[in-house]
Amino acid sequence: MDRPAPLITPVLVAGCIIILVSFAIRASFGVFQIPVAEEFGWLRSEFSLAIAIQNLAWGIGQPLFGAMAERLGDRLAIVLGAITYAVGLVLSSFATTPEAHQALEVLVGFGVAGTGFGVILAVVGRASSDKNRSMSLAIATAAGSAGQVFGAPLAEWMLGFMAWQEVFLLFAAAILAVLLCLPMIRAPQASKSELEESMGHILGKALRDPSFSLIFIGFFSCGYQLAFVTAHFPALVTEMCGPILQGGVLHSVGITTTSALGAVAISLIGLFNIAGTLVAGWLGNHFPRKYLLTAIYTGRTIAAALFIMLPITPVSVLVFSAVMGALWLATVPLTSGLVAHIWGLRYMGTLYGIVFFSHQLGSFIGVWLGGRMYDLTGGYTMVWWVGVGVGAVSALVHLGVKEDRGPRITPATA
Numbered sequence: 001m002d003r004p005a006p007l008i009t010p011v012l013v014a015g016c017i018i019i020l021v022s023f024a025i026r027a028s029f030g031v032f033q034i035p036v037a038e039e040f041g042w043l044r045s046e047f048s049l050a051i052a053i054q055n056l057a058w059g060i061g062q063p064l065f066g067a068m069a070e071r072l073g074d075r076l077a078i079v080l081g082a083i084t085y086a087v088g089l090v091l092s093s094f095a096t097t098p099e100a101h102q103a104l105e106v107l108v109g110f111g112v113a114g115t116g117f118g119v120i121l122a123v124v125g126r127a128s129s130d131k132n133r134s135m136s137l138a139i140a141t142a143a144g145s146a147g148q149v150f151g152a153p154l155a156e157w158m159l160g161f162m163a164w165q166e167v168f169l170l171f172a173a174a175i176l177a178v179l180l181c182l183p184m185i186r187a188p189q190a191s192k193s194e195l196e197e198s199m200g201h202i203l204g205k206a207l208r209d210p211s212f213s214l215i216f217i218g219f220f221s222c223g224y225q226l227a228f229v230t231a232h233f234p235a236l237v238t239e240m241c242g243p244i245l246q247g248g249v250l251h252s253v254g255i256t257t258t259s260a261l262g263a264v265a266i267s268l269i270g271l272f273n274i275a276g277t278l279v280a281g282w283l284g285n286h287f288p289r290k291y292l293l294t295a296i297y298t299g300r301t302i303a304a305a306l307f308i309m310l311p312i313t314p315v316s317v318l319v320f321s322a323v324m325g326a327l328w329l330a331t332v333p334l335t336s337g338l339v340a341h342i343w344g345l346r347y348m349g350t351l352y353g354i355v356f357f358s359h360q361l362g363s364f365i366g367v368w369l370g371g372r373m374y375d376l377t378g379g380y381t382m383v384w385w386v387g388v389g390v391g392a393v394s395a396l397v398h399l400g401v402k403e404d405r406g407p408r409i410t411p412a413t414a
Contacts (some may be wrong), residue, residue: 101144138281
């Protein structure tokens with residue numbers, strides 16, 4: 001009798017490490033919002049635009065790195081991604097004008113694309129058995145949340161005794177260190193003749209499919225909400241949250257300022273998302289993914305609306321972070337699994353990369369609009385309500401996805 005395929009494989013372990021480090025760095029950028037702007041006297045919108053450009057570049061680079069991985073090999077895509085990421089961080093540490101910082105964030109965004117979900121989830125998906133695939137994708141996604149757990153607090157802690165430029169340099173070294181995991185990246189690849197034969201056919205089939213369009217549209221709000229919160233929530237908490245009571249529970253665990261609370265909130269989102277993502281992966285094996293996605297977006301919409309309607313206090317910040325965290329990246333294994341389920345595994349990296357562009361377009365608008373509206377209105381309330389609206393739209397559009405159809409393409413054996 002054949003032994004069942006293991007859930008934990010070297011490919012999954014390596015993929016988790018790469019995503020963990022990549023996302024720990026990416027999730028920390030909101031912590032730099034105030035220090036960088038204050039050092040150079042920039043408007044909030046100028047640094048926000050830099051982060052927004054990073055997110056847009058990530059979205060543009062995702063299908064490109066996905067196609068590169070499928071045609072030239074996963075390892076090459078990861079190497080180029082890590083090097084680009086590191087170069088972008090190093091050069092950004094020397095930037096003294098908002099224009100320079102904004103231009104260099106293109107490199108950082110492409111670096112995240114080469115070391116993030118598009119490439120890693122595709123290789124993890126191809127290396128997993130049918131039975132384990134949903135959980136494998138969830139575990140890899142949860143690793144990104146694990147990076148978020150310590151990324152923002154680590155950056156906040158490091159800023160206490162070193163300049164933000166030095167933190168960027170250390171982050172560059174960390175992303176290069178993940179290349180030590182490359183020998184563990186081994187997954188089935190399609191042959192060149194198979195790639196040449198069917199990529200155009202599968203892409204054309206997906207792009208003509210209304211369900212692909214609905215998934216593309218639905219992923220927009222995920223990017224808007226996540227990027228806005230990552231980039232602006234620490235600053236929002238710092239400036240809008242009520243005072244932290246002296247001698248209270250928060251003081252006893254070292255949270256003595258609203259600035260520290262903002263960093264901890266990002267960490268708490270990542271912590272709760274580990275559990276939320278794993279649960280979503282398990283549910284994806286038992287229930288239609290489109291209904292699960294509708295439920296997640298509905299939950300986000302309700303949580304965001306209640307948060308902004310009620311007084312913003314340390315308790316409400318922590319409660320919102322926990323609830324939002326449980327729903328944070330739970331969409332990723334379900335969306336990527338939906339793409340693989342309907343259109344097959346062979347070109348999952350490219351197809352998911354195209355869908356992910358919508359996510360990053362939402363990220364660009366969420367981050368940029370957050371900074372722009374802050375400069376115009378002095379607050380984040382208006383742009384927050386836009387996020388509530390787009391979340392409600394995403395909850396509705398997933399209901400129209402036709403999940404149980406399309407080819408079932410399996411990867412060629414190595």
